[in-house]
Amino acid sequence: MMSGVTAALVRREVGRLASGRVLLAGGLFALLFLLIAAISIAADLMLNGDPSERAAAVLIAGYRGTSGYDAVVFMFVLYLGVSQVGADTRAGTIFGILARPVSRARLFVTGWATSCLTILLLEVLRSGPIMGCAAWIEGRVHLLSLLGVLALWLGPVAMLSGFAALGAVIPSAYAVLVGLGAVIIAGLAYSEVLGGFGASLVNAVSWFLPLLSNQHPLIDAAIQGSVHDSGPILEVIAYRACWTLLLLFVGVYGFSRRDLAPRV
Amino acid sequence: MDPGSRRSLGFLPEVFAFDRFSTGRTLLRRFDALSGQGLHGREQRVEVALQAVDLESAAENRVGSYSKGMTQRIGLAQALLGDPEILILDEPMSGMDPSTRLAVRDILIGRRERGKTTLFSTHILTDVEAVADSVLILDRGRVVAEGALDTFGSEAVGSTIVFQDETADRFDSFLLEMAVKREPIAGSSGLQRIIVADPMAQDRILANLAGNGAHIVSVSRARPSLETVFLRVTSRGEVE
Numbered sequence: 001m002m003s004g005v006t007a008a009l010v011r012r013e014v015g016r017l018a019s020g021r022v023l024l025a026g027g028l029f030a031l032l033f034l035l036i037a038a039i040s041i042a043a044d045l046m047l048n049g050d051p052s053e054r055a056a057a058v059l060i061a062g063y064r065g066t067s068g069y070d071a072v073v074f075m076f077v078l079y080l081g082v083s084q085v086g087a088d089t090r091a092g093t094i095f096g097i098l099a100r101p102v103s104r105a106r107l108f109v110t111g112w113a114t115s116c117l118t119i120l121l122l123e124v125l126r127s128g129p130i131m132g133c134a135a136w137i138e139g140r141v142h143l144l145s146l147l148g149v150l151a152l153w154l155g156p157v158a159m160l161s162g163f164a165a166l167g168a169v170i171p172s173a174y175a176v177l178v179g180l181g182a183v184i185i186a187g188l189a190y191s192e193v194l195g196g197f198g199a200s201l202v203n204a205v206s207w208f209l210p211l212l213s214n215q216h217p218l219i220d221a222a223i224q225g226s227v228h229d230s231g232p233i234l235e236v237i238a239y240r241a242c243w244t245l246l247l248l249f250v251g252v253y254g255f256s257r258r259d260l261a262p263r264v
Numbered sequence: 265m266d267p268g269s270r271r272s273l274g275f276l277p278e279v280f281a282f283d284r285f286s287t288g289r290t291l292l293r294r295f296d297a298l299s300g301q302g303l304h305g306r307e308q309r310v311e312v313a314l315q316a317v318d319l320e321s322a323a324e325n326r327v328g329s330y331s332k333g334m335t336q337r338i339g340l341a342q343a344l345l346g347d348p349e350i351l352i353l354d355e356p357m358s359g360m361d362p363s364t365r366l367a368v369r370d371i372l373i374g375r376r377e378r379g380k381t382t383l384f385s386t387h388i389l390t391d392v393e394a395v396a397d398s399v400l401i402l403d404r405g406r407v408v409a410e411g412a413l414d415t416f417g418s419e420a421v422g423s424t425i426v427f428q429d430e431t432a433d434r435f436d437s438f439l440l441e442m443a444v445k446r447e448p449i450a451g452s453s454g455l456q457r458i459i460v461a462d463p464m465a466q467d468r469i470l471a472n473l474a475g476n477g478a479h480i481v482s483v484s485r486a487r488p489s490l491e492t493v494f495l496r497v498t499s500r501g502e503v504e
Contacts, residue, residue: 008297012283019285092281096342099275100298101267262277262354 005102006110013114016087022079023118030072030122038129041065055138059145059224062130073122077156078176080115081163084108085255086172095262105252112164112248116157123153147233148222154240155212159183161244162210165251169258187213210243271300274343278354278385284328288319288338291327295342313341316371318364332359340368351375353384357391369394389490399490403498415485416493422461423485425469429478432456442469455481 017023041061085108088094097107127149135141162182166175188194189206215236222233282291292310301309314320317337322330327338336359343351357365372382372395386392392399393413400410409416429435432446432454439446439458442465449455460466466483474480488496 004297004302005300008294012286012294015285016283019283092277092279093283095277096275096280096282096295096339097298099270099273100295101270101300102298103267262279 006106009097009102009107009110010114013111017080017114017118023076026072026076026079027122030069030076030125033069033072034066034125034129037066037069055134056224058134058137059130062126062133063220063223066126066130069126073119073156074159076119076122077160078163078179080118081160082167082172082175082179084111084115084164085168086175089260090172092262094260098260104256108164108168108252108255109248112161112251115160115164119156119160120153123156127152142225144222144227144230144233145225147230147237148219148224151215151219151222151233151236151240154237154244155215158210158212158240158244158247161247161251165247165254168251169254182209185209186211190214210240210247212240215239272349274345274348274351276339276343276353276356278358280339282327282335282338282342284326286327287324288314288327288330288341289323291338292342292345296345299346301346309346312347313345316344316367317341318367333361333364336360337364344371347375347378347380349380351380351382351384353382355386356384357386357388365391389494393490401494401497409493409497416490422459422463423466423483425458425460425466425473425483426481427456427458427473427478428454428481429456429473430454432478435473435476435478438472439469444469 041058044061044065085094088097094107098104131141131145131149134145163175163179166179170178185202185205186209188202189209189211190203194202218227218232218236221227222230227233286294289310292313293306296306296309311320314323317340319334319337319341322334327335330338336356340353340356343353357368360368369391372384375382376395376397382395384395396413398411399413399416401408426449432448436446442460444458444460444465447457449457458469460469470480470483
């Protein structure tokens with residue numbers, strides 16, 4: 001059961017998220033985006049879909065038709081991750097909390113967990129209707145599809161941990177720049193866009209980064225049920241979970257070591 | 265630092281902020297929970313803290329709508345929650361109106377009488393004189409003076425000798441020789457005051473006055489005002 005201190009921290013985080021206008025506006029935008037995408041996908045399936053393949057078509061069209069939603073989720077990840085410690089430090093609200101018998105690790109993990117639930121809620125808003133529709137049409141849920149969805153959800157969670165770790169050790173503006181740089185480098189790693197020394201450099205730097213984008217074909221295949229072996233998707237899940245935990249640990253360690261003092 | 269060691273600590277920094285979306289009462293409930301206090305007695309502890317800073321009427325308003333003085337008071341209330349053994353306050357009375365300041369002084373005096381420790385920093389020296397037992401003066405990050413308030417700074421000034429003599433001017437050449445000055449006490453009949461910094465000189469002066477028939481009324485350690493000591497021991501005094 002959650003202790004009184006953790007419960008108070010969670011309630012505070014929820015209050016903070018709920019009172020933020022940026023998040024409220026972002027949430028409404030996300031809902032609007034999904035609504036428009038849903039109408040478009042539904043119309044497309046009704047007009048062109050083959051009834052015998054409709055469940056698979058829902059999954060394919062559902063995720064492809066909402067691929068832009070990844071950008072919306074990414075904006076949330078960026079904002080929530082970087083501002084988790086940064087907003088409190090900038091406002092000075094962190095000192096009142098740290099003056100209490102609350103460890104920095106607990107404060108960080110609680111904030112991360114609340115942000116994580118927010119991101120997962122956004123993902124459920126997309127995946128819930130798509131998976132629900134497919135399951136309703138077919139009358140069953142495929143385990144591989146569920147594993148694919150889990151792998152998909154772990155991507156933003158790993159990125160959230162990375163941005164939160166950066167925001168815990170350096171000022172928010174730098175955390176945004178470094179985080180975006182890391183995302184770009186990870187996206188370019190082992191691609192054919194770059195060549196020569198640039199490619200070698202990017203590939204070398206990417207050893208220290210989670211390479212999430214290369215796994216999308218595997219995740220898509222698992223969600224659509226076009227593969228029958230669960231090994232690769234379990235490997236993707238393990239990879240993303242390990243990065244999440246590692247980055248969470250880095251965030252906790254970095255935040256615990258950070259020199260913080262009230263302004264005088 | 266072990267977070268548990270902060271269980272009996274209350275703290276208010278000079279520059280602080282609280283979650284603007286919370287009401288005053290919600291904020292105090294949260295801080296009470298963060299202190300590791302159970303639900304039992306929470307409402308009472310919150311009420312006591314609100315009463316102490318006279319914020320009961322605004323307890324249901326959002327902290328974001330508070331004036332500077334009210335924010336300072338809710339800050340003090342969260343530090344006072346549960347009457348902590350040790351209270352650390354940085355400029356606690358800045359932004360407060362005179363009546364609230366007096367009320368806060370009373371709170372701190374009350375804590376002192378209950379044997380609780382309060383460590384507070386301030387530039388308002390009259391507050392220190394009203395509240396503190398011990399004083400420490402920092403100048404550019406260095407401790408330049410410390411001690412009990414009763415005797416604070418008396419070493420820097422020395423003793424005050426009060427004597428009575430109708431023809432006190434006969435001592436002037438001797439006093440000049442001892443590098444001290446006689447001041448008649450206004451409104452008295454022949455009472456004179458001498459401030460002596462050097463203890464050796466004090467003995468010689470007393471012997472001379474008494475030996476020549478002057479009546480020694482009192483010899484006391486002089487305690488100058490904190491302001492005087494502050495100016496004396498810090499570089500600000502040199503500038504002035």
